Amino acid sequence: TTTTTTTTTANSRSRMKSKKRRPTLHRTARFRFAVxxxxxxxxxxxxxVNVESLDSLIKTQALLTLGFRLxxxxxxxxxxxxxxxxxxxxxLGIKAMTLEGYTWAKKSKAFETLTxxxxxxxxxxxxx
Numbered sequence: 001t002t003t004t005t006t007t008t009t010a011n012s013r014s015r016m017k018s019k020k021r022r023p024t025l026h027r028t029a030r031f032r033f034a035v036x037x038x039x040x041x042x043x044x045x046x047x048x049v050n051v052e053s054l055d056s057l058i059k060t061q062a063l064l065t066l067g068f069r070l071x072x073x074x075x076x077x078x079x080x081x082x083x084x085x086x087x088x089x090x091x092l093g094i095k096a097m098t099l100e101g102y103t104w105a106k107k108s109k110a111f112e113t114l115t116x117x118x119x120x121x122x123x124x125x126x127x128x
Contacts, residue, residue, distance in 0.1 A: 027052075032044065
C-alpha cells in the first residue's frame, strides 16, 4: 500500500520568505512491503521518499520553458527550448490522463484537439 502526505521543506519556506513565492509542494510517499526472512517468515518494512507534486513539476517546467511573461516568442531562441517544451507537454499529458471524472474517449478527443491546435500554431507562427 502507498500513502502520501503533503509537506514543505525548510528550504522552500526560506525561499518563500525571500522571494514571496509559494513553496514547492512535496509529497512524502510511504511504500510498505514485506521482506522474506531466511527462517521462512517475513519482516514488514517501510520506505519514505520525498517527491515533488505533479502540479509543482508542471509550474517549474512552464517557467523554465516560457518564462514569467508566457507570451513572448523570444523563448524560441533559448537553447533546449524544444526539449523543455516536449517535457512540459509530457507532464500536462500525465496530468490529463490521471484526471478523474472523464472517460478515456473524452481524454482521447482532448488530445486530438490539442494536437490540431499545436499543428495550427506551428504552421501559423513558423511558416516562412
